[in-house]
Amino acid sequence: MNNEVNIENVTVKYNSFKVLDNISFNLISPFFVVIMGPNGAGKTTLLKTLLGLVKPTQGNINIYGYNPERNISEIRKITGYVPQIVNINTYVPITVEEVVSMGYLSKTKPPRILSKRVKNKVKEVLEIVNLPGVENKMFTELSGGQRQRILIARALIKNPKLLLLDEPFSMLDFKIKCEITALLYKLFRELDIDILMVAHELSPCIPYQPQVIILNKKIYAIGKADEVLKTDILSQAYPGVTSLPGGIIIGEDHA
Amino acid sequence: MLEIIALIYLLALLSGILVGSISLPLVMSRNIMFSLTLLHSILGGAILGVFINTMYNLNIPIPLFATFTAIFFSILAAELVEKGFPEDTATAFSVAAATTITIVFSFYASSISSTALAEAWSYVMGASSLATLEDLTKIIVVLIITIPIVHLFWREFKYIAFDPEGAEALGLNVRFYRYLFYSIVAFVSAVLSSTVGVLVAHVILAAPGAFALKIYKKKPVILSYIISTLLMLTGYILARILNIPPSGGVGLTSTILILSMVILREHD
Numbered sequence: 352m353n354n355e356v357n358i359e360n361v362t363v364k365y366n367s368f369k370v371l372d373n374i375s376f377n378l379i380s381p382f383f384v385v386i387m388g389p390n391g392a393g394k395t396t397l398l399k400t401l402l403g404l405v406k407p408t409q410g411n412i413n414i415y416g417y418n419p420e421r422n423i424s425e426i427r428k429i430t431g432y433v434p435q436i437v438n439i440n441t442y443v444p445i446t447v448e449e450v451v452s453m454g455y456l457s458k459t460k461p462p463r464i465l466s467k468r469v470k471n472k473v474k475e476v477l478e479i480v481n482l483p484g485v486e487n488k489m490f491t492e493l494s495g496g497q498r499q500r501i502l503i504a505r506a507l508i509k510n511p512k513l514l515l516l517d518e519p520f521s522m523l524d525f526k527i528k529c530e531i532t533a534l535l536y537k538l539f540r541e542l543d544i545d546i547l548m549v550a551h552e553l554s555p556c557i558p559y560q561p562q563v564i565i566l567n568k569k570i571y572a573i574g575k576a577d578e579v580l581k582t583d584i585l586s587q588a589y590p591g592v593t594s595l596p597g598g599i600i601i602g603e604d605h606a
Numbered sequence: 607m608l609e610i611i612a613l614i615y616l617l618a619l620l621s622g623i624l625v626g627s628i629s630l631p632l633v634m635s636r637n638i639m640f641s642l643t644l645l646h647s648i649l650g651g652a653i654l655g656v657f658i659n660t661m662y663n664l665n666i667p668i669p670l671f672a673t674f675t676a677i678f679f680s681i682l683a684a685e686l687v688e689k690g691f692p693e694d695t696a697t698a699f700s701v702a703a704a705t706t707i708t709i710v711f712s713f714y715a716s717s718i719s720s721t722a723l724a725e726a727w728s729y730v731m732g733a734s735s736l737a738t739l740e741d742l743t744k745i746i747v748v749l750i751i752t753i754p755i756v757h758l759f760w761r762e763f764k765y766i767a768f769d770p771e772g773a774e775a776l777g778l779n780v781r782f783y784r785y786l787f788y789s790i791v792a793f794v795s796a797v798l799s800s801t802v803g804v805l806v807a808h809v810i811l812a813a814p815g816a817f818a819l820k821i822y823k824k825k826p827v828i829l830s831y832i833i834s835t836l837l838m839l840t841g842y843i844l845a846r847i848l849n850i851p852p853s854g855g856v857g858l859t860s861t862i863l864i865l866s867m868v869i870l871r872e873h874d
Contacts, residue, residue, distance in 0.1 A: 365690070402775050424777070432775035443634045443768040444823040453765050457776035463761050489823060490768075505772070 352429075353416045354380035356401075356513065356545070361410030363396050370396045372568045373410070380415070380512075383539045383546045385556055388566040389589050394549040395435070397566065398515045401547075402432055415512060428458075431506025431544075433516040436498060441491050447501055448473050448486040454508035476504040479542075480534060496527035500534065507538070514538065516548035520555065528555040553580070610737070617737040618842040618852070620745045621798060622835030627749075627756045628794050629815030630830040631787060635767040640788070643683050643700040644676050644795045645808040650707035651675025651796070652804070653726045657715040660722050668725075669744070669800040676792035679704050684784055741801050748797045752790055760827075763787055803853040809860045810837060813867075820867055837863060 356378040363371040370393040378384060386394050399405040401412065403419030403426050412418060417425045431454070448465065451473045456463035470486070477483055480500040490498060499519055506514055516535070520528040532555040538544045550556070553563065553576060563579045565571040571588040572579035632641065655671030658664060679700045686696035715722035756763070762783045766773045774780045791811070798807040814834035818826040837859050845855025 404771075404774055427775075427777045430775075432772065434769060434771045434775070438771050439769050440634075440636060440767055442636060442819070443764060444819060444826050445764060445768050449761070449764070450768070453761070453773070453776060456761070457773075457778055461762065462758050491823075502772070 355413065355415065356380075356382075356547070357411075357413040358401075359411040359413075361400065361407045361412060363393070363400055363405060364408045369568060371400070371407075374566070374570050375410075376564065376570060376573055378545070378547070378562070380545050381539065381543060382562060383536065383559060384548070384562045384564060385553060386547065386549045386564045386566055387551065387553060392567040392588075394566055395517050398432070398517055398547070398549060401515060402426065402430060428509065429512040431509055431511030431514045433499075433502045433506050433514070433519055435517045436495070436502065436519075436521060439498075439502075445490050446486065447477070447482075447488050447490055447493070450490055450501055451476060451486070451504045451508055454505040458509070472508055473504075476507045479507060479538075480504045494527075495523050496530060499523065499527075499531055503531075503534065503538075507544075511544060513545045513547065516546070518549050518551065520550055520552055525555065528552065532556050532559065613739070613742060614737040614842060614852070615839065617742050617745060617801065618838040619835060620742070620749060621801060622838035623831060624745060624749055624752065624794055624798065625810050625838065626814055626831035626834035627753050628791050629811055629813070629834055630818060630826055631756065631760075631763045631767065631815070632791060633812055633815035633819060634764060635787070640680065640683065640697065640791075641795070641808055641811050643679055643697050643704070644792060644811075645804055646701045646704035646708065647676045647679035647792075648672045648796050648799050648807075649726075649804050650679075650704040650711070652799070653708050653711045653715060656722050656726045657711040657718075660715055660719045669796050672799060673793050673796035675704070675707070676796050677789045680788040680792045681785055684781075684788055688781060737801075744797055744800070748794060752794055755786070755790060759783060759786065801852075802856055803851075806853040806857045806860070809864075810834070810856060813837065813860045813863050817863055817867055820870055833863070 358377070359375050361371055361374050362369065374397070386397065388394050396405055400407055401414060401419060403423045406420060412420075414426060415429060417429070419426045448470065452465055452469050453463075455469055455472055456465075473486055474483070477486060480503055482497060482500050482504070485493065485497070485501075490501065493501065503514075503516075503519075514535070519531055519535075523531065535546050535548070536559045539546050553561075557576060560575060562573065563576050564573050565579055565584060565588045567588040572584045651672035651674065652668050654675060655666065655668040658671070659666055659668075682703070683696045683700040686699060687693055691699075712723060712726065715726065762778060766778065766780050766783050770780055795807050795811065798810075802810070814830045814837060815826070817833050818829035822829055838856060841856030841859040842852050843855070844858055845852045848855065
């Protein structure tokens with residue numbers, strides 16, 4: 352296992368429609384990266400391609416020495432995924448313990464039983480995400496920020512090296528977005544977990560100086576926020592970007 | 607006489623348990639539209655079975671045709687969803703194909719036998735109020751197969767309904783579990799349809815699970831079993847009082863249950 356995430360000339364097509372067009376980048380661990388781009392830019396597809404859920408039409412992917420197509424079981428061991436919260440079906444009556452434990456139980460064969468050992472692991476990760484004692488609550492009883500923490504805990508229970516998050520800020524107010532970012536930064540600094548997240552809003556992350564990737568099917572820029580958040584770059588990546596005297600508006604949120 | 611009555615209520619009780627086992631996961635996965643595919647494909651399969659039996663002078667059980675047709679069209683709908691088609695498009699396609707089978711083979715069956723359509727129609731309305739040992743055996747066999755599978759994979763079914771994308775990323779074989787669940791529902795529906803009728807089987811599949819989730823989310827499994835069993839028993843009792851087929855009684859109690867849910871929703 353090496354310490355690089357390397358994407359080389361990756362193209363992904365859905366039918367004949369190009370979602371990612373010959374993208375390349377290289378991230379050296381430890382990294383704390385935010386992927387930004389307009390809706391339909393291929394951000395979620397990029398995460399799914401890294402996870403091996405979407406096969407690239409062409410190109411090579413290397414995640415710490417493993418290829419998602421050839422080494423899917425290793426990829427699943429070393430990655431944790433936090434999907435968009437809007438895709439969660441809140442109609443399902445499920446407890447926090449059941450949600451988080453699945454991160455661990457997915458490694459076993461059915462029947463997947465909640466043993467004392469698994470329950471203790473759930474308690475441990477709930478403490479890491481600052482939500483001790485909620486394991487018997489229903490997922491739907493929690494607030495938006497707490498639900499996001501639970502999904503992060505589910506990813507953490509596998510002890511991942513790389514955490515991939517798809518819009519962890521959606522439908523949260525700014526204070527909670529900052530709390531979630533602080534938690535992610537804590538995981539990055541204290542547990543050595545590399546962070547790669549998709550976000551529409553960068554401001555909650557600014558204090559932590561993340562690397563930013565500007566994506567809209569192609570990569571438009573990679574660098575620190577002050578290097579990439581420039582009008583000329585953003586106006587290329589975001590069609591219809593609005594220029595104002597005090598700056599520009601590129602914001603859009605999935606809510 | 608007493609034995610026949612006992613047999614009828616035993617059948618109602620076991621059918622209730624069977625409905626309870628699949629109702630909740632079906633509702634949780636928000637696949638009510640999927641039961642529309644089932645309804646049409648069971649009917650299509652039954653009519654196809656009537657046609658084949660009449661045409662070739664065979665005696666293959668109609669539920670067998672109905673089960674396989676329902677499984678086929680359910681998996682077809684699921685596969686279309688996996689390929690990226692919206693769920694309503696996939697359902698519409700499967701329903702259209704199943705309905706075509708119903709129409710075409712109804713026509714052919716009626717042209718070769720005068721009783722063929724009546725036989726198929728009994729499948730729509732349900733059997734008469736007499737329960738047979740054969741009905742009871744069918745339900746017991748389906749119960750023995752279904753309940754262990756549903757509960758063995760309960761966590762997976764629930765988890766895939768909750769977060770299919772996350773489940774896939776965790777390494778669960780979402781497609782396998784989805785097809786397994788659809789096949790079980792198709793199997794159960796086809797057998798239930800042969801006793802209570804396609805239309806009522808369609809109604810009672812979702813009602814207990816939806817009501818259980820509505821009134822107490824913390825223990826919906828046991829509640830779904832209790833509601834579906836009560837639904838079937840009261841339906842059969844009502845049918846006896848009103849002197850109508852059991853399917854009519856179960857249909858009435860299901861309607862009352864659905865109306866109660868509407869009233870409860872308005873009070874929320």
